[in-house]
Amino acid sequence: MNIDIGNVLIDEAEPGLDADSLETLDERVREAHQRIADGRAREEFGYAALNLPETTDPDAIRQACTEVEDSETILTVGIGGSALGAATITAAIGDDETGHYVLDNVDPARTNSVLAEIDLAETAVHVVSRSGTTAETLANFLVVREAMTDDGVDWTDRTIVTTGDDGPLRSLAKKHELPALDVPDGVPGRCAALSTVGLVPAAIMGCDIEALLAGGEAGAESLAPSLFDCPAYAYGAVAHALDQQGAGVNVMMPYAEGLESFAEWFAQLWAESLGKEGEGQTPVRALGATDQHSQLQLYRAGPRDKMVTLVRPENRESLTVPETEIPDLDYLGNTDLGRVLDAEFDATEASLADAGCPNVRIEIERLDAHGLGRLLYDMQAACILAGELYGVDTFTQPAVEWGKRAARGLLGAGETAEARAVADKYCRRIE
């Protein structure tokens, strides 16, 4: 992965950085890198995520999938960090024959429609929950299990569980002797894509999970004490510094359809890790070139509170636009569609720079397993580095836990102060 921060340094960029502030930032990066290296060496909570390319065992993942490896559909039941990594990986590098559905919401309309669409007898179900207690995940799983039974499918033949050492899901896996994988120790879900949490659907689809891990390994090897030598740290440091200058919004805009889910994954990583104690950058998901035609107006001419992150693979598939007899469209004939997309990328980048809007360019060699593994790893390293610079507790999510306790209380799983706060809501309804 490489990063170009030139459009953050140009004189016109507002907010922007100058060479001196980068040097000062680099001193902080050196200290943060040392803290991260120490955390990795001691396998401390969160920092252990950066060891996953070494510690994840691809054979154990394949082994757990043996009974369902010929499935025509995979159904991930999980939410947040227990779903987005897997969805990102299969969307980017999965095959077109095997469908990967994700139940990461409890909207009955969506669950009904997925169940109506798939053949449960040919489906591998992967239930994922680090805590084993997340209400949305367990509710959906109970519905799926019942639907399988109603269809005469033995759900115990088609279900793989990934969870922590104890909790309801672990007990269920033990009771029914289901293939069960462990969530990695010391790794929050949002940093667990390159582990049992994110790799099961990819393994069933026949993706090269070893190459995904090798891409992560290349990211690990690239970590260095200076932002000038390390693309991941350069991204985390520059994003943090721009935020301090007023860029409180970070628009993640990949130019590759396969990376649309990556922007969602990034949004959780960035928001949940850094949004604490009044700090943090608001991630916004966009997709190039589509959103050029809906959002770019705001990014170029709206409030100066943003940075834009443009991501692309340097090499793409090929598809030639046919020659045309329409004179005004001559310029398109015989051009590769990928060239059109790259021209749109370059145009957006230049348009933002022309207006002084800070933007960074991130490129991977190609969107394959290795390239994707590297991108996911580097973004996690960037986020952990940024967390050090913000001085926040990167690996917790107390605000989210508040909502989880409130919901559980409302659903009758015990009295909670948070559920009582729901009842105290101030109401002024207008009809």
Ligand SMILES: O=P(O)(O)OC[C@H]1O[C@H](O)[C@H](O)[C@@H](O)[C@@H]1O
């Ligand atoms: O894996 P689980 O324990 O089910 O948690 C799923 C998700 O729950 C919460 O929303 C947390 O904030 C997320 O970080 C987590 O990924």
